[in-house]
Amino acid sequence: MYHHVKNLLEDRLQESIVLERPKNKEHGHYATPIAFSLAKKQKKSPMLIADQIAKDLCDLWEFERVDALNGYLNITLSNAFFEYMIQKAFKEGNDFGAKKLKSQEKILLEYVSANPTGPLHIGHARGAVFGDSLCKIGRFLGYDIDTEYYVNDAGSQIQMLGFSIYFAGKEYYLGETVHYPDEYYKGEYILDVATLAKQEYGIDIFKDETSISLLSEFGKAVMLEEIKDNLLDVGIVLDKFVSEKSLYNRWEATIGKLEKNGGIYEKDHKIWISSSNLGDEKDRVIVRENTEPTYLAGDIIYHDDKYMREYDRYINIWGADHHGYIARVKAAIHYLGYDENKLEILLSQMVSLLKGGQPYKMSKRAGNFILMKDVVNDIGADALRFIFLSKKSDTHLEFDIDELKKQDASNPIFYINYANARIHTLLEKSSLEGEEILKASLEAIPKDAQNLLFNALSFPRAIEVAFEERGLQKLCEYLKVLSADFHSFYNAQKIIQTPTEASMLKVCRVVSLSITIGLKLLGIEAKTKM
Known part of the structure; x- marks a missing residue:
């Protein structure tokens, strides 16, 4: 609808148009300040120009009225145009608002990428839900998107995981006194992994430090499966998991590219980028004195691998604590010989969780984190996705999970679902056939029904902007405003067994369609009964 009107105006006026929503609903459905930009070209008053344009547009069937007001053009859409858009929406059905782009942009979207050293916590969950919904909306709009999880399995954290499992096994199964270093992983989940290792390899696995490497790999595999299960609990399935460790055979070739493009130098027996x-605040070490690559080196290899796959755009969703990392990664991409502007990095801030106004209790299983799984079990995947x-x-x-258990307007996901359920109840109560509703005229509907219809038909533009x-x-x-x-509207109007029942239900069906698809793109299934 938005693009139909915008294209119509641009074709008629042969000018680029800015199309807005008037602050005052009484002024119509759309407004444009085009007269002000034309005033500079034509050296006329914008009021005079707006008056003339309003007269010139009055023959368009899509518009009921075009008014000039203080240089602005206010446009009220016609019922005939609303009817046209409704029929188009119903014909498209679950594809209402979807696009088929003439030239599909290929996007590689990387998100979550949490270290495989423990279960997902709520900080990870926010980026995970955001990435999954961004992918859903992008694909719906016609973008060719692949999703990816980068597994950080080449650093010291994996060896630390192995040591943590090893010490847990020594303490609980061999009865030895163990002093855990502060940096080691703690929590009941480490003992869970040690128990699985004992079942797989026997108790002797905890008697000799030579088993640390085996426990590291075993623990990583167990944690990756748990992470995948955590994601599946909220409906997230990524296309690909890429191991950092598997890419290190390309390090020599990668560092060769950096050297060729003048991006690295040696100082103090280290290699710096x-x-x-x-734009970075200082140069960074990528190879230590002992010739071991740094953490940054792994990311450089990975982004070289990404760019070699020739996507049009790369999107990374990182935790907010990685903000200072952006400049160094983009610099590396530049020195690899690629366009760093093709990389878009979105940050996901941390989450503060309350229950009954008090900080949510940390998980015993994870030690000092709030587990994503615990919150999902408490409020459900739909509420978690929507609030994130x-x-x-x-x-x-920051949110209080008790608020998300309320069944009133203060709980947004309940309120949106309740709107959809009310519409389905109305349709069930009505004795009218679907075809009768579809053919109903819009001529007699009240103003609030027309405004509701306009908002529902604005759904394609809402997802496009998002x-x-x-x-x-x-x-x-x-979705909150539409609901x-x-x-x-529902509280103000009697709908069933009135002369306008069919036309009012027609409007309601469009509202339900927009709510249903909108929630689906957020990874939520709309409820039809409550």
């Missing part, structure tokens, strides 16, 4: 020349998407990903999120701006909270807000508008 000249990242400060490209309800604020811009790079802003801090994806383009990487602001999925805008889709959440759209609130429906509840107001």
Whole structure:
């Protein structure tokens, strides 16, 4: 609808148009300040130009009225145009708002990528839900998106996992006194992995430190499976898991590219990348004195691997604590000979969780984290997904899970689902056939029904903006507003057994369609009964 009107105006006026929603609903459905930009070209008053354009547009069947007001053009859409858009929406069905791009942009989307050393906590969950929904919306809009999880399995953290399992086994199964270093992994899950290792290899696995490497690999595999299960609990399945360790055979070739492009130098028996020349606060070590590559080296190899796969765009979703890492990675991409501007990095801020106004209890199983699985068990996957998407990903999120158990307007996911369930109840109560509703005229519907219809038909634009701006909270807000508008309409109007029953139910069906698809793109199944 938005693009139909925008293209219509641009074809008629032969100018690029900015199309807005008037702050005052009484002024119409759309507004444009085009007269102000034309005033500079034509050296006329914008009021005079707007008056003339309003007269010139009055013959368009899509518009009921075009009014000039203080230089702005306010457009009220016609019922005939609404009818056209409704029929189009119903014909598209579950593809309402979907696009088939003429030239599909290929995107590689990497998200989660948590170290495989423990279960997912709620900080990981926010980035996971955001990445999954961004992918769903992008694919719906016609983008060719592949998703990927980068497994950090080449660093010291994996060896530390092996040691942690080893010490847990010595303490619990061999009865030895163990002093855990502060940096080692703790929590009941480590003992769980030690128990599985004992079942797999026998108790002797904990008697000799030569088994550390085997326990490291075993623990990593167990944790990766648990991470996949944690993600599946909220409906997330990634296309590919890429092992950092598996890429290290390319290190010599990768460092050769950096050297060829003048991106590295040797100093103090270390190899440095000249990242400060490209926006980083200082140069970074990529090879230590002992010739071992640093953590950054692994990311450089991985991004070289990504770019060799020739996507049009690369999107990484990182935790907010990686903010300072952006410049050095982009510098490395530049020195590898690629366009660093093709990489887009989105940050996901941490989450503060409350229960009854008090900090949520840490998981005994994880030690000092709140596990994603615990929260899902407490409030359900749908509530978790919606609340994690309800604020811009790079802003801090705090919420009380008890609020998400309420069955009233304060709980957004309940309120949205309740709107959809109410519509389905109305359709069940009505004695009208579907075809009768579909053919109903819109001429007699009240103003609040027309405004509701306009909002429901604005769904394609809402998802388009949410994806383009990487602001999925805008889709959440759209669904909350649409549902609130429906509840107001429902409370103000008698629908069943009235002369306008068919036309009002027609409007309701469009609302339900937008809610259903909108929730699906957020990874939530809309409820039809409550």
